[in-house]
Amino acid sequence: xxxxxxxxxxxxxxxxxxxxxxxxxxxxxxxxxxxxxxxxxxxxxxxxxxxxxxxxxxxxxxxxxxxxxxxxxxxxxxxxxxxxxxxxxxxxxxxxxxxxxxxxxxxxxxxxxxxxxxxxxxxxxxxxxxxxxxxxxxxxxxxxxxxxxxxxxxxxxxxxxxxxxxxxxxxxxxxxxxxxxxxxxxxxxxxxxxxxxxxxxxxxxxxxxxxxxxxxxxxxxxxxxxxxxxxxxxxxxxxxxxxxxxxxxxxxxxxxxxxxxx
Amino acid sequence: xxxxxxxxxxxxxxxxxxxxxxxxxxxxxxxxxxxxxxxxxxxxxxxxxxxxxxxxxxxxxxxxxxxxxxxxxxxxxxxxxxxxxxxxxxxxxxxxxxxxxxxxxxxxxxxxxxxxxxxxxxxxxxxxxxxxxxxxxxxxxxxxxxxxxxxxxxxxxxxxxxxxxxxxxxxxxxxxxxxxxxxxxxx
Numbered sequence: 001x002x003x004x005x006x007x008x009x010x011x012x013x014x015x016x017x018x019x020x021x022x023x024x025x026x027x028x029x030x031x032x033x034x035x036x037x038x039x040x041x042x043x044x045x046x047x048x049x050x051x052x053x054x055x056x057x058x059x060x061x062x063x064x065x066x067x068x069x070x071x072x073x074x075x076x077x078x079x080x081x082x083x084x085x086x087x088x089x090x091x092x093x094x095x096x097x098x099x100x101x102x103x104x105x106x107x108x109x110x111x112x113x114x115x116x117x118x119x120x121x122x123x124x125x126x127x128x129x130x131x132x133x134x135x136x137x138x139x140x141x142x143x144x145x146x147x148x149x150x151x152x153x154x155x156x157x158x159x160x161x162x163x164x165x166x167x168x169x170x171x172x173x174x175x176x177x178x179x180x181x182x183x184x185x186x187x188x189x190x191x192x193x194x195x196x197x198x199x200x201x202x203x204x205x206x207x208x209x210x211x212x213x214x215x216x217x218x219x220x221x222x223x224x225x226x227x228x229x230x231x232x233x234x235x236x237x238x239x240x241x242x243x244x245x246x247x248x249x250x251x252x253x254x255x256x257x258x259x260x261x262x
Numbered sequence: 263x264x265x266x267x268x269x270x271x272x273x274x275x276x277x278x279x280x281x282x283x284x285x286x287x288x289x290x291x292x293x294x295x296x297x298x299x300x301x302x303x304x305x306x307x308x309x310x311x312x313x314x315x316x317x318x319x320x321x322x323x324x325x326x327x328x329x330x331x332x333x334x335x336x337x338x339x340x341x342x343x344x345x346x347x348x349x350x351x352x353x354x355x356x357x358x359x360x361x362x363x364x365x366x367x368x369x370x371x372x373x374x375x376x377x378x379x380x381x382x383x384x385x386x387x388x389x390x391x392x393x394x395x396x397x398x399x400x401x402x403x404x405x406x407x408x409x410x411x412x413x414x415x416x417x418x419x420x421x422x423x424x425x426x427x428x429x430x431x432x433x434x435x436x437x438x439x440x441x442x443x444x445x446x447x448x449x
Binding site: 039040041042043044046049051052053054055056057058059061062063064065066067068069070072073074075076077078079080081108110111112119121122123125131132133135136147148149151185187193194195196197198199200214215217218223224226227248249250251252 | 333
């Protein structure tokens with residue numbers, strides 16, 4: 001692209017500029033700091049992420065005590081996932097391009113207990129920032145040796161381990177010249193269904209963090225940091241791959257309410 | 263090892279590109295369609311302007327017809343005989359999801375029968391939980407329904423049709439579905 005950065009709005013297809021989005025992010029961050037509240041999750045209503053405007057509830061979430069089926073989670077096991085599914089680098093005839101990485105950590109509940117024998121699913125872009133998805137048509141190459149999805153069942157101590165390729169950042173159409181920080185999507189189950197969640201793991205030091213309205217939809221810096229993996233040289237293997245560690249904490253289970261434990 | 267409470271990792275949007283990673287063959291068929299007691303659970307997911315959402319993902323989690331909680335693995339590779347109680351369905355171009363399943367029984371002495379439902383979508387920054395109650399007897403004694411304003415209660419109750427039940431989900435606006443916050447969810 002040779003489009004100058006300072007092109008007129010008409011040249012951006014009516015999209016907001018990064019400067020507009022950054023200003024909106026700053027204003028919402030200032031509101032948060034002034035409020036004195038402590039948020040731990042993404043805001044559902046976060047206009048800098050344009051697609052959220054018509055897709056968040058406007059009414060307060062309704063308090064519910066978990067009951068019946070909600071106090072249990074579906075069971076997954078060796079029938080569901082083959083061990084090889086946790087290695088995203090061996091799904092094709094050849095080796096994928098990019099920086100080979102191991103991502104490992106533990107899945108814990110809100111009391112620090114490991115969640116054993118539970119399903120974790122991931123999906124991600126390739127090293128060039130391209131997804132195997134018909135909706136991703138930006139000019140970065142598909143890698144014939146990389147699909148980008150994997151599954152694993154956690155071990156007895158809640159440990160998971162994926163071998164993959166470090167994904168690239170990629171452009172999207174939230175605003176003009178919008179780029180997502182590199183990330184891996186994680187889908188998670190706990191021991192009761194109220195713990196079900198999906199999130200994104202990021203890499204340390206990404207220069208796009210401050211510009212990204214999805215990452216910034218978590219308004220608390222400490223909470224945002226919980227989505228960033230740590231480089232761990234003990235996970236790195238001699239002449240094979242680098243290593244990242246990322247522990248995941250699900251909400252407390254219904255059996256051990258945490259409302260008094262802020 | 264520490265036993266002190268930990269703060270939960272934040273959720274984030276499922277984004278637009280989950281289709282190659284999460285849906286799988288048979289995900290929405292908890293039982294074979296030919297089974298005598300099979301029902302269809304279907305509905306459309308709408309945004310705040312009343313437009314269907316073609317990139318949402320719906321999961322259901324339910325009891326067996328006799329009210330027992332399924333404890334069998336095998337949801338990702340169904341054998342056609344084992345009821346695992348959990349299913350996953352992406353919405354199609356018209357915003358519709360469709361599960362083939364059986365009607366859940368009431369659990370643990372409850373009178374109402376319902377599916378637990380979780381909603382993910384591009385543009386939705388964190389998952390939303392709701393319940394889909396089956397219409398008919400048993401709803402009057404349900405504590406959650408009783409706690410919801412009468413004019414919004416119907417958003418939690420499916421409508422029967424010839425093949426099973428219809429349950430539309432409105433993320434916002436007219437007829438906005440009641441979504442749930444559990445005590446362990448801090449915000």
